[in-house]
Amino acid sequence: MEGLKILVCVKQVPATTDIMIDNEKGTLIRDGVLSEMNPFDKYAVEAALQLKEKCGGGITAMSMGPPQVEEALREAIAMGCDQGVSLTDTKFAGSDTLATSYTLACAIRKNGPFDIIFCGLKTTDGDTGQVGPSLAEELNVPHVSYVSKVISVENDVICLERCMDDYREIVELSLPILITVLKGTIEPRYPSFKKRRMAKEAVIPKWTAEDLNGSEERFGLDGSKTRVIKVFHPRSRDKGEFLEGNPKELSANLASKLKKMNFIK
């Protein structure tokens, strides 16, 4: 085997999720504009790099979004990916997870096939975790989500550990596949200054809708089945009461209230 053909999907997200709405004005107050690679994707990149180091092959990083996604791709290259492809076109704007998966699938068909596609568990901005499984269905390849460990790859058969809510399982399947990588079991590497500088020089092809051979009505907002109709700040509860006194009085007061409410039997 001459090595695996690996793809990693990454996204550029706002560096902070501390976005608040000014309730009086109804406006969003945001600190960061798109400025870092989705933290969950770094684990996907790391898992891909470790697999490449073990089995050989090449890794392509792919990202769909505004021109800033190039930054996420450069970060992926600095970490060790061999090349990047950006999917940037105003026609892709407004994509929900279904349209995003379709667009990525078109690009993968053009550039592929790949043996393994890595995705992060979810993104910190949209936070749906839907693109991975959805993309697998678009490509008609099996997927394994919440992967905590790639155990082995031998003769086109991959063995993985998967972490569900209350159990883990060891699964085995034939390539090609798509996996979403759990955060926490591996640590993403931090690229050296030198590698970062090299990544800055990398030429990143930019594909538009025209390059993808897809049906245009399935791209972007037109291809999205969901519509956001309202954005608002979560409402806070009514204010409670404050108890007064020294720690002993506070505790006695609270204990008797909890007793009255039948929390202590």
Added chain:
Amino acid sequence: MATIIIHKDRCTGCGYCIESCVYNSISIESGLAVIDDSCQMCGVCSSVCPVDAIEITTEEKKDTNLSEYKGILIFGEAKGSNICPVVYELIGKSRELAAELGEKLFCVVLGHNINEQARALTGYGVDEVYVYDDPNLSVFKDDIYTDLIVDIVDNIKPSIFLLGATSVGRSLGPRIASKLQTGLTADCTALSIDPDTRLLLQTRPAYGGNIMATIICPNSRPQMATVRYKIMKRAEAVPVYKGGFTSLEYVADSIRDRVKVREILEEEEEESLIEANIIVSGGNGLQNREGFSLLEKLADCFGAEAAVGASRVAVDKGWIDYSHQVGFSGKTVRPRLYIACGISGSVQHLAGMSRSDFVVAINKDPAAPIFKVCDIGLIGDLYDVVPELIKELEKAR
């Protein structure tokens, strides 16, 4: 192609839209908002514009047969031969929605040795339960489950299809939605019916719970959503209710089955946290790992119903295992009583616990945001208050 337009006659140049744009795509030129090519059409600006000057137009293509789709289908997720608790919450909410629509409630259950449990769901107000009971379905597999459920959807044509936002539902939902080419909203915390359009209004948190978005699926069916566990009220049994029960035969032909499950390793710990009626939770104010032994003692005062939770800071610092984490990136809990000790109450933490029935907060900082969501607040050092509280509770028992 979808376009975004500024109605120049309405735009006042107030600039609220500029602040709302995560992509930096808006500027004000000659007193009017201008949107450049980097726009991702997320629609947030349009939603915040006080004068409705920003409009996004799309080439709306409705599927032709929308009116054929009626009723609500829920995924009756099972583990082993037990129905998962989230299913009863889905039933609780769906019964309300079905009543509002004047339509039926269906449930599909896949598993092995599950017939009896599945049949019992009819006693909770489900009009028809569809069951595949087969040894091949004893463990969850994305491929098989997708194909069987898509088949059910094609047959009964529900207008709405809901799944629990469990690890199973989150993995399965997108796959089904893609195969059906319909919209799916993740992790909903509120669902209702728009009285005018009869569309499902799906509300969910985004940006780590900092903002909420309401989402619709106007042009395709079913309208799909995964629903967060411990948010909706559990259905009560309806003594006189008698729904139907259909047992379906599993035929392996034309069903994709590409993943082999070699081994299942049960996790013994946890889950107790989500189910606990009383949670004593600790955060940065504990200052060290030993603080959690104190909280365990406090939890013990409430008996076996109580569990210990933690904020992300406490978990990140390694004082307690991740399985105890409450919050956006941890677990959503809805206990009868939540006692927050030394937790300041970040938005992320509040997202996981603010639906608790009764919240007690103990913190030295009177300005801590946790006090905004608590029912009773105690301002003081937890190391002074908690030991006293343990004594008082022991006395009160």
